[in-house]
Amino acid sequence: MRQHSFADVPPVADAFSAQVADTAARVVANDWVNAEYKLIVLDAPGLAATAEAGQFFNIECPVVGEDKPFFRRPMSTYAADSVSGRVAFLYKVAGAGTRGLAALEAGETTRILGPLGVGFTLPEDIGSIVVLGRGVGLATLAPLAEMARERGVAVTAIVSARGPEQVLSVERFRNAGAQVEIVLDSDGTSDIANVEAILRRLHAEGRADGFYTCGSNRLMLLMQNLAAELGIYGEVAMEQQMACGLGMCFCCVRNFNVEGEIVSKRVCWDGPVFPLAEATSW
Amino acid sequence: MVDLAVDMGRGLVLANPVMPASGTFAEGLAKVVDLNGIGALVTKTITAELRGGNPVPRVSEVANGMLNSIGIPSKGIDHFLDETLPFYRQFSSPLIVSISAPTVDDFARAAERLNVEGVAGIEANISCPNIEEDGKAFAMRPGTTEQAVSAMRKVTELPLWAKLTPNTGDIAAVARAAEAAGADGLVVGNTILAMSVDIETMRPTLGNVMGGLSGPAVKPIMLRMTYQCARAVDIPVIGCGGIASANDAVEYLLAGARAVQVGTATFIKPGTMDEVIAGIAAYCRRKGFNRVVEMIGALNAEMMAPDVMEAAQ
Ligand SMILES: Cc1cc2nc3c(=O)[nH]c(=O)nc-3n(C[C@H](O)[C@H](O)[C@H](O)COP(=O)(O)OP(=O)(O)OC[C@H]3O[C@@H](n4cnc5c(N)ncnc54)[C@H](O)[C@@H]3O)c2cc1C
Ligand SMILES: Cc1cc2nc3c(=O)[nH]c(=O)nc-3n(C[C@H](O)[C@H](O)[C@H](O)COP(=O)(O)O)c2cc1C
Ligand code: FES
Numbered sequence: 001m002r003q004h005s006f007a008d009v010p011p012v013a014d015a016f017s018a019q020v021a022d023t024a025a026r027v028v029a030n031d032w033v034n035a036e037y038k039l040i041v042l043d044a045p046g047l048a049a050t051a052e053a054g055q056f057f058n059i060e061c062p063v064v065g066e067d068k069p070f071f072r073r074p075m076s077t078y079a080a081d082s083v084s085g086r087v088a089f090l091y092k093v094a095g096a097g098t099r100g101l102a103a104l105e106a107g108e109t110t111r112i113l114g115p116l117g118v119g120f121t122l123p124e125d126i127g128s129i130v131v132l133g134r135g136v137g138l139a140t141l142a143p144l145a146e147m148a149r150e151r152g153v154a155v156t157a158i159v160s161a162r163g164p165e166q167v168l169s170v171e172r173f174r175n176a177g178a179q180v181e182i183v184l185d186s187d188g189t190s191d192i193a194n195v196e197a198i199l200r201r202l203h204a205e206g207r208a209d210g211f212y213t214c215g216s217n218r219l220m221l222l223m224q225n226l227a228a229e230l231g232i233y234g235e236v237a238m239e240q241q242m243a244c245g246l247g248m249c250f251c252c253v254r255n256f257n258v259e260g261e262i263v264s265k266r267v268c269w270d271g272p273v274f275p276l277a278e279a280t281s282w
Numbered sequence: 283m284v285d286l287a288v289d290m291g292r293g294l295v296l297a298n299p300v301m302p303a304s305g306t307f308a309e310g311l312a313k314v315v316d317l318n319g320i321g322a323l324v325t326k327t328i329t330a331e332l333r334g335g336n337p338v339p340r341v342s343e344v345a346n347g348m349l350n351s352i353g354i355p356s357k358g359i360d361h362f363l364d365e366t367l368p369f370y371r372q373f374s375s376p377l378i379v380s381i382s383a384p385t386v387d388d389f390a391r392a393a394e395r396l397n398v399e400g401v402a403g404i405e406a407n408i409s410c411p412n413i414e415e416d417g418k419a420f421a422m423r424p425g426t427t428e429q430a431v432s433a434m435r436k437v438t439e440l441p442l443w444a445k446l447t448p449n450t451g452d453i454a455a456v457a458r459a460a461e462a463a464g465a466d467g468l469v470v471g472n473t474i475l476a477m478s479v480d481i482e483t484m485r486p487t488l489g490n491v492m493g494g495l496s497g498p499a500v501k502p503i504m505l506r507m508t509y510q511c512a513r514a515v516d517i518p519v520i521g522c523g524g525i526a527s528a529n530d531a532v533e534y535l536l537a538g539a540r541a542v543q544v545g546t547a548t549f550i551k552p553g554t555m556d557e558v559i560a561g562i563a564a565y566c567r568r569k570g571f572n573r574v575v576e577m578i579g580a581l582n583a584e585m586m587a588p589d590v591m592e593a594a595q
Binding site: 264 | 305306307308309310311313314315316318326334335338339340341343344345346347348350352355497548549550551552553
């Protein structure tokens with residue numbers, strides 16, 4: 001029988017201190033930003049407001065009429081401010097859960113579990129990054145632009161949308177000092193070939209030491225191929241259906257390519273941010 | 283102060299009767315709640331061999347509950363002993379390791395491997411397919427239950443619990459077989475085989491088509507089975523199914539469960555076990571029980587006897 005030694009096991013902690021909080025959060029505002037997206041701002045002091053870029057929360061969505069969401073819904077931190085104790089989420093009203101969320105009014109409360117998961121990293125040697133997002137993916141990337149500004153890293157944000165009405169977060173990126181390029185389906189500029197040309201140009205101009213993306217399989221594959229070709233550091237924030245958000249249920253697994261080997265990882269626990277090179281298409 | 287301790291037999295005493303259900307608990311919970319306060323810690327089922335689990339989607343919502351077809355992804359017992367066990371040894375709560383295997387012999391081999399410091403007990407998940415019996419779960423029948431449990435009993439002195447499946451016709455008979463084979467406790471029970479369909483895509487909601495139903499929707503069924511088993515055996519019964527509040531747990535304890543497991547509810551609210559522990563104590567105070575064991579099996583079902591019913595008419 002094998003012998004097991006526990007000499008290196010840390011001693012039982014004297015006082016428990018939580019790293020993730022299940023907070024009763026009060027709604028400050030919950031307004032439409034366009035026809036499909038709402039921005040909810042919550043009072044959630046304490047741990048909740050310490051979330052970093054790329055981390056997420058599991059949000060309890062109220063029962064409204066026929067909509068009876070059983071699980072909480074994962075949402076990226078759009079903003080988290082430990083000084084004001086406020087946390088915000090930008091979300092698309094899609095189904096039973098987000099319809100319930102959309103019904104919350106100022107003054108009401110809901111429970112949010114977080115901060116969860118592993119967020120974005122900015123390696124020391126990076127002076128400039130490109131963030132490329134579409135739809136709700138932009139909600140995930142917006143705090144990254146602020147994190148980059150704090151570290152003195154230049155940001156170019158490529159914002160992709162169906163048409164001008166669906167463009168999200170441009171002000172947020174500009175306020176964070178990012179240069180913004182908008183590409184649209186309606187005028188053909190969001191075409192993969194055009195986005196590729198923009199990325200190559202940014203790289204040639206020395207504005208692309210890092211690639212960061214979220215929200216579109218097509219755009220992720222484009223960045224992945226270019227990053228490999230040009231030797232650029234990259235990260236991607238992934239989504240998957242979730243139940244617990246804490247690595248316990250194993251429902252949120254996806255396949256990743258780790259040095260040529262396909263391994264399954266839990267998006268909520270090992271991610272949601274992963275090395276760009278490891279992502280496989282969805 | 284209410285004494286919440288429960289004696290599970292074979293030297294295993296829990297500080298309180300509340301623990302997680304296998305597969306709904308992992309290291310991540312330690313970030314939210316103090317695991318030293320939980321009666322016992324029960325691991326996700328591990329198997330000797332490496333397993334990948336089922337295709338996604340692996341879960342879906344149903345009215346008041348969920349379906350899962352996670353399968354049993356496992357990195358194997360060696361990985362568990364080397365990587366996972368040291369983590370749990372940080373906590374004072376006893377660690378119960380859930381195991382599963384495709385054959386009787388493999389169950390025994392897995393149980394034997396757990397005779398190591400830091401493992402307080404074994405929960406045998408005999409609700410999984412038995413390859414020698416054409417895929418029928420061991421716990422679907424008394425005979426296969428008896429074989430699996432006695433094979434494990436021969437190789438371990440650790441407290442040994444058998445986790446039964448509700449997917450059987452006569453759970454009391456299965457419970458008696460497990461007791462006769464030397465089980466020290468019964469967990470009643472696992473998920474109920476079920477399915478659901480997405481009418482828009484016209485596909486099953488789970489990648490694996492069928493899956494296990496859990497959550498509040500199953501509570502009345504699992505409570506009934508816990509009651510039946512508690513009456514059929516003398517060893518402790520651990521109630522499991524749909525417990526989301528202290529009141530749910532109290533129902534199980536009154537029906538004869540010596541301890542309870544909380545599963546799905548922890549996904550929805552990670553602090554559920556803490557709330558259940560505090561709520562059981564509050565119930566005991568309110569009802570004048572000094573020790574939680576006084577309420578175990580205290581259900582008064584007598585007035586349901588036919589002569590009483592007639593007298594009432
Ligand atoms: C880490 C992470 C961060 C996210 N951040 C945002 C965000 O900032 N803003 C935003 O609008 N959306 C975000 N999403 C997606 C969001 O969780 C889903 O749109 C939402 O769960 C849909 O729920 P629903 O009940 O409205 O829709 P339904 O379609 O009714 O949902 C049914 C089920 O599918 C699950 N589901 C559906 N779509 C997704 C999806 N894309 N990802 C995960 N689960 C899904 C739901 O949780 C639920 O269990 C994020 C997802 C993840 C995993
Ligand atoms: C996602 C999920 C995974 C599970 N995995 C296991 C497992 O590995 N082993 C096991 O014995 N039971 C497993 N179960 C069953 C639970 O332990 C429990 O018996 C069941 O969920 C009923 O309790 P609940 O209604 O409180 O969840 C799992 C349940 C769920 C929801
Ligand atoms: S959502 Fe439960 S493991 Fe990721």
